[in-house]
Structures are given as structure tokens and as C-alpha cells.
Amino acid sequence: MVNYKATVHTADLDNAGTSNAVFIKLVGTDGESKSRILRTFSGASSFKRGAVSSFTVSCPASIGKLVLIELEKKHSLFSPKKSWFPAKVEVKSPEGETYNFPIYHWISDSEVHRFREGTALRVFEDSHHHGLYSREQELCQRKRDYHWHVYAEGIPQCLKALDIWHLPSEVKFSLRKDLEVVYTLQSGLLQLKLEGLANSKENWSDIDDINKVFCSRKTEIYDYVRRHWKEDSFFGYQYLNGINPILIRRCSALPDNFPVTDNMVFLGGQFSLADEMKKGNMFLCDYKRLDGLEVNNIDGKRQYLMAPLVLLHKTPDDKLMPIAIQLKQTPADDNPIFFPTDSEYDWLLAKIFVRSADFNEHELNVHLLRTHLLAEVFAVSLLRNLPMVHPLYKLLIPHTSGTLVINNLARALLISENGFFKKYTATGGEGVTTLLQRSLSSMTYSSLCIPEDIAERGLEDVPNFYYRDDGLKLWDIIHRFVQGVLSFYYKSDVEVQKDSELQKWIAEIFEHGFLSQNSTGIPQSFTTVAEMVKFVTMVIFTSSAQHSAVNTGQYDYSGWMPNSPVSLQHPPPTTKGTTSKATMLQTLPNKGATANGMAVLWLLSQQYSDFVPLGHYTQDHFCEKVPCKLIKAFQTELEVISAVIEARNKSLEIPYTYLDPADVDNSVAI
Numbered sequence: 001m002v003n004y005k006a007t008v009h010t011a012d013l014d015n016a017g018t019s020n021a022v023f024i025k026l027v028g029t030d031g032e033s034k035s036r037i038l039r040t041f042s043g044a045s046s047f048k049r050g051a052v053s054s055f056t057v058s059c060p061a062s063i064g065k066l067v068l069i070e071l072e073k074k075h076s077l078f079s080p081k082k083s084w085f086p087a088k089v090e091v092k093s094p095e096g097e098t099y100n101f102p103i104y105h106w107i108s109d110s111e112v113h114r115f116r117e118g119t120a121l122r123v124f125e126d127s128h129h130h131g132l133y134s135r136e137q138e139l140c141q142r143k144r145d146y147h148w149h150v151y152a153e154g155i156p157q158c159l160k161a162l163d164i165w166h167l168p169s170e171v172k173f174s175l176r177k178d179l180e181v182v183y184t185l186q187s188g189l190l191q192l193k194l195e196g197l198a199n200s201k202e203n204w205s206d207i208d209d210i211n212k213v214f215c216s217r218k219t220e221i222y223d224y225v226r227r228h229w230k231e232d233s234f235f236g237y238q239y240l241n242g243i244n245p246i247l248i249r250r251c252s253a254l255p256d257n258f259p260v261t262d263n264m265v266f267l268g269g270q271f272s273l274a275d276e277m278k279k280g281n282m283f284l285c286d287y288k289r290l291d292g293l294e295v296n297n298i299d300g301k302r303q304y305l306m307a308p309l310v311l312l313h314k315t316p317d318d319k320l321m322p323i324a325i326q327l328k329q330t331p332a333d334d335n336p337i338f339f340p341t342d343s344e345y346d347w348l349l350a351k352i353f354v355r356s357a358d359f360n361e362h363e364l365n366v367h368l369l370r371t372h373l374l375a376e377v378f379a380v381s382l383l384r385n386l387p388m389v390h391p392l393y394k395l396l397i398p399h400t401s402g403t404l405v406i407n408n409l410a411r412a413l414l415i416s417e418n419g420f421f422k423k424y425t426a427t428g429g430e431g432v433t434t435l436l437q438r439s440l441s442s443m444t445y446s447s448l449c450i451p452e453d454i455a456e457r458g459l460e461d462v463p464n465f466y467y468r469d470d471g472l473k474l475w476d477i478i479h480r481f482v483q484g485v486l487s488f489y490y491k492s493d494v495e496v497q498k499d500s501e502l503q504k505w506i507a508e509i510f511e512h513g514f515l516s517q518n519s520t521g522i523p524q525s526f527t528t529v530a531e532m533v534k535f536v537t538m539v540i541f542t543s544s545a546q547h548s549a550v551n552t553g554q555y556d557y558s559g560w561m562p563n564s565p566v567s568l569q570h571p572p573p574t575t576k577g578t579t580s581k582a583t584m585l586q587t588l589p590n591k592g593a594t595a596n597g598m599a600v601l602w603l604l605s606q607q608y609s610d611f612v613p614l615g616h617y618t619q620d621h622f623c624e625k626v627p628c629k630l631i632k633a634f635q636t637e638l639e640v641i642s643a644v645i646e647a648r649n650k651s652l653e654i655p656y657t658y659l660d661p662a663d664v665d666n667s668v669a670i
């Protein structure tokens with residue numbers, strides 16, 4: 001007889017423990033143990049939340065190198081059915097070897113569940129018949145659990161699920177997070193009801209009254225925005241370090257539909273457009289994707305959304321100043337170009353229309369599509385095509401946490417027929433789908449990779465551009481980490497080419513996420529290690545850093561509604577000199593839309609208890625020394641950059657914290 005020592009770790013999570021009987025079977029290259037019940041003197045508490053319990057499993061002789069374990073849970077009359085969430089099992093063999101089995105799955109039924117030994121294996125090196133069989137079974141089950149679904153033609157496909165309660169247990173929020181989200185939303189809505197604002201159709205008569213909404217929920221940046229939102233330099237600043245830093249680009253030639261001339265914008269003759277463009281001092285923001293969108297009706301009232309063009313000038317003192325705004329794409333007499341020299345309310349209203357266009361472009365394209373929906377595509381393809389023992393599953397699974405739930409909620413509560421967008425924003429209804437379709441069809445792979453994106457937009461040397469500075473550093477650190485881990489497993493390009501599971505992962509992303517559009521430049525397959533490393537870097541960057549950059553500051557920058565109106569109730573002026581403060585107040589969203597917008601943005605900008613900072617992993621999927629060391633080095637590099645960002649922010653009027661790794665979540669989880 002030989003003895004194996006099995007140590008079972010039950011996860012330290014809500015409801016993770018069970019009092020049901022647990023059985024284990026060890027399967028090795030030379031044989032297998034019998035399935036045996038795991039019993040200790042501690043009895044029912046052996047598998048309570050956070051418990052670590054050891055057992056002896058005896059075999060007549062050594063069963064060789066361990067390949068997998070089978071776990072089974074049985075309830076009885078005295079021990080009613082109770083799900084169990086084991087974290088991992090360690091088995092010490094009589095030869096003195098320790099084998100690790102990552103589990104991290106809910107066991108709810110009385111079926112046999114197989115879990116592989118943790119050493120990563122690609123399919124072409126997985127030679128043991130028991131291992132291969134369990135690999136195939138695992139992927140078959142996953143394909144039964146995770147189906148692609150067409151939510152709307154022309155946008156990335158998503159996971160098929162009736163609602164969040166029908167999602168597989170592994171991808172659900174924790175109970176605590178469910179409660180936190182419900183509490184944050186309900187308490188916000190209750191406060192609005194108490195303040196009499198939830199359904200108010202009244203217009204604001206005094207803009208300062210907006211500050212009384214949600215008075216207990218403010219941030220320092222919200223307060224800064226409230227005080228500075230009218231200033232041109234702050235309007236320009238937001239294109240670099242606000243929540244939509246991906247629209248602005250250097251302008252080397254004015255578009256034909258934006259006929260700005262020197263004497264319109266440089267009255268004193270101190271600059272010329274041609275010279276300033278040559279010097280790289282001119283910038284353009286073009287909202288052409290919004291042109292001709294079907295615009296929402298709210299409470300029977302038509303809303304207005306423009307597709308502006310904004311010209312900005314970098315001044316000698318490094319400020320980015322808007323110098324011309326045209327609100328519609330086609331030049332016409334009733335589509336004036338507005339300038340800072342116009343009347344106070346003509347210019348302010350022009351900027352308000354731009355900021356409202358930016359709200360809709362940001363929420364639907366920059367935030368929802370380019371982070372949430374893409375992260376879901378990466379996750380669904382991962383779950384369908386890569387078994388737990390695959391190195392890429394181990395690397396990417398922490399970066400998918402919470403994504404499938406939050407996206408399901410977004411579809412149900414934000415962009416559905418009765419959702420927030422339909423009720424309160426300019427793009428509600430058809431406009432949402434059309435904008436998402438246009439955004440996907442104009443998306444490029446290079447725009448998802450920040451080094452290429454910054455270069456393509458000509459923004460390498462724009463001063464005070466912290467999104468770029470921090471983003472490039474994070475990309476670099478993530479890239480080095482991914483390269484380290486993946487080149488440990490893939491020693492040649494041939495190995496990449498012959499990994500059929502990896503190839504299926506990228507093929508489904510191309511097909512179901514990017515709808516097989518070659519124009520995106522997204523790879524359909526990988527031929528080299530370098531291609532795979534770059535793509536995986538983009539996946540982690542998009543799911544963590546990019547999402548943080550466009551998500552975390554939503555309340556900061558859009559909570560003060562006039563800086564970011566969800567919709568506008570009046571058309572813009574068609575001639576100059578006709579506007580006043582009263583025009584502005586009639587144009588801004590009414591009290592109900594303002595207040596509900598604030599409640600949703602507050603909900604989406606909070607940090608919840610499941611927050612895990614970038615590079616920190618709550619599950620031990622890797623067992624080999626090299627990736628474990630690389631994770632430590634990754635964490636150290638992130639700590640260093642976090643300290644640098646914190647020190648930099650001390651000297652800034654507005655700190656830029658959204659890419660501080662300590663505040664960046666590993667995944668799209670809100």
C-alpha cells in the first residue's frame with residue numbers, strides 16, 4: 001500500500017462551503033485510486049468556507065505521474081444539497097512530488113467532475129488518454145454552456161443568456177457584489193424620489209440648483225468640473241485627460257466640410273492656420289459618426305444631437321484651446337461656425353452641443369463597444385475554446401471576471417427598449433444600434449493598441465497628455481509580462497501555428513466579435529509568437545487599463561450635467577446673436593433626465609468589493625515557477641509605476657488617476 005496526501009482548499013467566498021460528502025479519485029499515468037470519501041475528525045467543517053483539510057488516499061501501488069483528479073459531492077437526508085466552491089487541491093505523492101490542481105468551480109450536482117493537474121499543456125503535447133478525454137469533455141460542456149448570440153446585426157455578438165440568473169455560476173457576480181450594486185442603484189433612485197426629481201419634467205431655472213442633486217455624492221473632480229466647465233482651456237483639456245481621450249487627432253489639413261479661414265480664428269494675424277498645422281499645433285475632433293442618427297423622443301418631445309467638428313489650437317503656453325465649432329457636418333448658412341469671439345451664450349451653447357455629442361459617442365462607442373462588448377467577445381471565445389489547462393486560459397481568465405454579468409445587465413437596463421438610453425439620452429432606441437454598427441465598421445486593430453493609436457493620431461509630443469503617458473507605460477509593462485509568460489510556453493512560431501485551440505480562440509473572435517471584417521485588421525489566425533503576444537496584450541490592456549480610463553471618471557466628468565448633457569431639448573441656434581441664458585436652460589435636459597443620469601453614472605463609477613487591482617490574481621492557475629515569478633515581477637513593475645503616477649499627480653491641478661494600476665481593475669466588471 002502507498003499513501004497520497006490530498007489537501008483540499010475550499011474558497012474563502014460567500015457560500016463556498018458545503019457539509020455534503022465529498023469523494024476524490026486520483027488518476028495517474030500508471031493507474032488510478034478508487035473513489036473514496038474524504039473524512040476527517042473535523043467532520044462537516046472540513047469543507048466550510050476557507051477550510052484547508054488534508055486526507056490520506058491509499059492505493060495498492062504507485063499510480064505514476066498524476067494527470068487529473070475526479071471530485072464528486074453527494075448529499076443525503078441528513079446533509080441537504082449544498083453547492084461547494086473548492087479553490088484547489090494539492091496532492092503529495094509517496095515519491096515526494098507535489099501536484100497542484102486548480103479548481104475554482106462551483107460543484108452543485110452529484111456528477112463526477114474532472115480537474116487537470118495545473119502544469120499548463122497545449123493540445124498537441126497533451127498525450128495521456130485520460131487527460132485528452134477530460135480536455136474534450138470540458139470543452140464540449142463549455143460549448144453547451146456558452147453560446148454566441150446576435151443581439152443586433154452589425155455589432156459584436158454576445159453570450160446567449162436569458163438574464164443574469166441563467167448565467168453559469170462561475171461567471172456570476174458574488175452575492176455581495178449583487179447586493180452592493182442593487183443597494184447603490186436603489187438608494188440613488190430613492191434619494192431622487194425624496195428630492196422629487198425622479199420623474200420631474202421641469203426645466204432647470206437656475207443652473208446652480210443642479211449641485212443640490214445627490215448632494216451627498218460628490219467627488220473632488222466633480223466639484224472642479226462644476227467650477228470650470230465653461231472655460232475653453234478645460235474644454236480642450238478634457239480631450240486629453242477626460243473620459244474620452246481617443247477622439248482628438250493632429251490636424252494637418254482641414255476637412256473640406258469645415259471651411260475655417262485665418263481671419264475667422266486668428267483675428268490679430270499673430271498665427272496662420274497653415275503655419276500652425278505645419279508646426280503640429282492644430283487638432284481636430286470630428287463626430288461624423290453621429291451624423292444623421294435617428295434621434296430619440298423623450299416624453300413625446302423630440303431631442304437634438306449634433307455631429308460637430310471642433311478645431312483646437314495648442315497655444316504657446318501649452319493649452320489646448322477650441323477656436324472653431326461647426327455643429328453639423330455639411331456647411332450651410334444655417335450651420336454657422338462658432339468662435340470664442342461670439343456672444344457668451346452662442347459660444348457656450350456650441351460647446352454644450354459638442355459635450356452632449358461627446359457623451360453619446362463616449363458611452364456607446366468608446367466605453368460600451370470598445371471595452372465592454374469587446375471584453376465579452378474575448379471572454380466567450382476563451383470559455384468556448386480553451387480548457388483550464390491551457391496556458392492562455394490561465395493567463396486570461398482573471399481578466400474576464402464579472403464581464404458577462406455586467407454586459408448582460410447593460411443590455412437589460414441601459415440599452416434595451418425601456419432602458420436608460422431610451423428613456424433619457426439622445427441616442428436611445430434605433431440610434432444606439434446604428435451608432436454601435438457604425439463604430440464597429442470603422443474600428444481598427446491599430447486603434448486598440450495604444451502605441452499605434454497615439455502615433456496614428458499624431459499625438460506623440462502633445463504636452464500634459466497623461467492618458468498617453470500612463471497608458472504607454474502600462475502597455476509596455478503588460479506586453480513584457482505577456483511576452484515572458486507566452487514565450488515560456490511557445491518556443492517557436494510553429495508551436496503557435498499548430499495549437500488548434502488557440503487558433504479557434506482567435507478565429508471566433510474575428511468571426512463573432514469583428515464579424516469577419518478584414519478592414520479591421522484584426523488577425524483571423526496567429527502565425528507567430530509575436531502576433532499572439534501583441535493580441536493578448538491588447539486583450540488585457542482593453543479589459544483593464546482602457547476600461548478604467550473610460551469608465552472610472554464617468555461621475556467625475558459627467559456628473560455635473562451641463563458639462564456632459566445626456567440629451568438636448570432644443571435645436572442649436574441657426575443664426576448668431578439669438579441666444580441667452582434662458583435658451584441654455586431650455587436646451588439642457590430636464591430635472592428628471594439630469595437626476596437619473598447622475599444616478600446611473602454614480603453607480604457605474606464606484607469601486608465594488610470584488611475589485612482586484614491589475615496584476616493581482618485571487619486564483620492560482622499557474623503552477624510552474626517561471627510564470628509565478630513573472631507575475632511577481634509584473635506586480636513590482638506596476639507598484640513602481642503607481643508610485644510615479646501618485647507623485648506626478650501631487651503637482652497637477654487635476655490629478656489623473658484613471659491609469660494608476662492600483663485603481664485599475666483586472667477586468668471589465670462594472
Ligand code: FE2
Nearest residue numbers: 372551604670
Ligand atoms: Fe464600464
